[in-house]
Amino acid sequence: MMSGFSRSSAVGMLAAAALLTTAACGSGSAQTTTTASGSADASGAKPEVVAAFYPLQWLTEQVGGSDATVTGLTAPGVEPHDLELSIQQVTELKDAALTVYIKGIQPAVDDAVDAEKSFDAATAVTTIPAGEHAEEEGHAEEEHGHEELSYDPHLWLDPSRLATVATKLGERLATADPAHAQGYRDRAASTAATLGTLDQEFTQGLTTCKTKTLVTAHEAFGYLADRYKLxxxxxxxxxxxxPSPTRLSEVAKLAKAEGVTTIFTESLVSPKVAEVLASQVGAKTAVLDPLESKPSGDYLSAMRDNLKTLQTALGCTA
Incomplete structure (x- = not known):
C-alpha cells in the first residue's frame, strides 16, 4: 500500500521522472566541448590551436581572438631551437585543430605535427636565403641536430611579411572553424593593418642613418635588413x-671599415663574444631582440624598442 498516494499518482510521477532523466542525458550530449580532432563542433566549442613559439603565438592570438583557444609550445625564456616536447605536448599537437609553426626551427615540432592540420608560416611569404656564411657553419648545425635550412626562418622580424602570414592564417582558421570564419578574416585584416603601420614606422625611422651595417650576435635579422635596406x-x-677566430677577425675588420659603433647582442644569448668583438673594434654593445621568446611587453612594443635601439646605434635622424 502507498500511503497518501493513489496508484495513478505514482505512475504519473514515474513517467515525469523518466522524462527528466531523458532530458538531462540529452542536455549532457549537447554540451560536448571538443571533437577528437580538437576542432569546433556543433555546440560551438572553441578549436584548440597550437603555436610553436612566441611570435607565432602572438599572431595566432590576434587572429584567433575569442573564437579559438591558443596554446604556445615554447615557454618564455626558452630558446625555440632547444625545445624538447613532453608527452602531453605531443598529444596536444596531435589533437589540435591547427598547429602554426615554421619548418626547420624546431626539429621536435617538425616530427610531431600532422601535415594536414598544420600551417607552416614560411610557405605564406617569399623567403630569403640563409645567412652569408651558412655553408661554412653547416657542419655545426648538423652537430647540434638542427635541420640545415636553405632559407632564413626569422621572417617575423619583417612586419610586412608577418602581415601576409596573418592574412593566410585567417583563411586557415576559417577553414578549421567555418562557424566563425568571418571573425577570423576580420581580425586577420585588422592585424595586417596594425603590422602595416609598424612597417611604416620602421621605413620612416630608418631612412636617414649614418651607417646601414648591423653587426649582430647571430644572423637573425636578415628579413629586417632586407626590408629596410640595411x-x-x-x-x-x-x-x-x-665563431671561429677567422670569422671574428673578418667581422672586426669590416666593422672598423664601416664605422660601426654598436655590436648587437641578444637576451637569450651570452654577450661574451659580442663584448670581446666590441672591445676590439672600439664599440659598445646593445640588445637587439630577435623575439624568439616572449619579451617583457608584446610583439609590437618589442619591435618598437628594437626600432629605437637601431636609430640610436645607426645614427638615424628624425
Whole structure:
C-alpha cells in the first residue's frame, strides 16, 4: 500500500521522472566541448590551436581572438631551437585543430605535427636565403641536430611579411572553424593593418642613418635588413655555435671599415663574444631582440624598442 498516494499518482510521477532523466542525458550530449580532432563542433566549442613559439603565438592570438583557444609550445625564456616536447605536448599537437609553426626551427615540432592540420608560416611569404656564411657553419648545425635550412626562418622580424602570414592564417582558421570564419578574416585584416603601420614606422625611422651595417650576435635579422635596406653582418649563423677566430677577425675588420659603433647582442644569448668583438673594434654593445621568446611587453612594443635601439646605434635622424 502507498500511503497518501493513489496508484495513478505514482505512475504519473514515474513517467515525469523518466522524462527528466531523458532530458538531462540529452542536455549532457549537447554540451560536448571538443571533437577528437580538437576542432569546433556543433555546440560551438572553441578549436584548440597550437603555436610553436612566441611570435607565432602572438599572431595566432590576434587572429584567433575569442573564437579559438591558443596554446604556445615554447615557454618564455626558452630558446625555440632547444625545445624538447613532453608527452602531453605531443598529444596536444596531435589533437589540435591547427598547429602554426615554421619548418626547420624546431626539429621536435617538425616530427610531431600532422601535415594536414598544420600551417607552416614560411610557405605564406617569399623567403630569403640563409645567412652569408651558412655553408661554412653547416657542419655545426648538423652537430647540434638542427635541420640545415636553405632559407632564413626569422621572417617575423619583417612586419610586412608577418602581415601576409596573418592574412593566410585567417583563411586557415576559417577553414578549421567555418562557424566563425568571418571573425577570423576580420581580425586577420585588422592585424595586417596594425603590422602595416609598424612597417611604416620602421621605413620612416630608418631612412636617414649614418651607417646601414648591423653587426649582430647571430644572423637573425636578415628579413629586417632586407626590408629596410640595411646590411646584416652576423658573428655566427646559429646562436649555439662559437665563431671561429677567422670569422671574428673578418667581422672586426669590416666593422672598423664601416664605422660601426654598436655590436648587437641578444637576451637569450651570452654577450661574451659580442663584448670581446666590441672591445676590439672600439664599440659598445646593445640588445637587439630577435623575439624568439616572449619579451617583457608584446610583439609590437618589442619591435618598437628594437626600432629605437637601431636609430640610436645607426645614427638615424628624425
Amino acid at each position: 646590411k646584416q653582418v652576423g658573428i655566427t649563423l646559429d646562436p649555439e655555435t662559437e
